[in-house]
Amino acid sequence: MYSQRFLKACNRYALLIGGSGRNLTHGISEVARYLCDAAGFDNGNVVQFNPQSKSEAQSIPDVMRAFYNNVRRDQQAATIFLYHGHGEVGCIRPFQGVDVPYEDLAGEINYDGPLLVIIDACHSASALPVFHKVANQVHVSCGHDQRAWRMAFLPAFFYSMVQRRPFRRRRVGSPRIEKQPIFSYSKLGDYYIGRLRQGIELVQVEDYQHPQRAGSGLESLLYPR
DSSP: OHHHHHHHOSEEEEEEEEOSSHHHHHHHHHHHHHHHHTSOOOGGGEEEEOOOSHHHHHTHHHHHHHHHHHHTTOTTEEEEEEEESOEETTEEEEETTEEEEHHHHHTTOOOOSOEEEEEESTTGGGGHHHHTTTOSEEEESSOTTSOOBOGGGOBHHHHHHHHHGGGSOOBOSSOOOOOOOOOSTTOEEEEEOOOOTTTBOOOEEEEEOBTTTTBTOHHHHHSOO
16 A cells, blocks of 8 residues: 555655746745655755756756656655646646646656655646556646636645644644545535644644645645545
8 A cells, every 4th residue: 555655665755846936936845844844754855946947947857867766776765756836738837938748757757666746736637647657646736627726826735735834743642643534525614634643733723625626735645544
């Protein structure tokens, strides 16, 4: 089972790619901080890449190739690939005028260990059939014909994560994972944030839930029940 393989992995790596723009650069920095502070990732194993030019955006497949060529040498590795930025049907748009097809990205993942893919972009469901060929789990923030953006001009997955972040850090007793099922489509109400295995306390908060928009937060993707 994917979740057990991920939890048992001795070394966890993450490649976080953002689009150009202040909000998007800030977005992957926050995800990186969460992975290191709350989820126990080694800071040196979390790679961030924010292209600031057309040539850098076009080099994203090269960045992915180098990352996974390095990771696949580790027989006890588990990895996350996250893209947080603009997207169109069938591709990401990390910089104005540059489209990178999902096929080009998936083709550079030369790795057969536990892999979680998160695409936080408009039309991101169009990535599902591509990444399902190489990943154990794929999560997207909207349908193939939908926009992902929420308040403050942030994609849905990251906006949802930021809203919940203040409630994650209260450590209590023995660690275990608890959470309620994802609410039905578009329901607004109370739910419980799952505790990380480090022992994050259950906290009841009010937030949107949507089975395709943001799931139930990054912590439940890393530590599914």
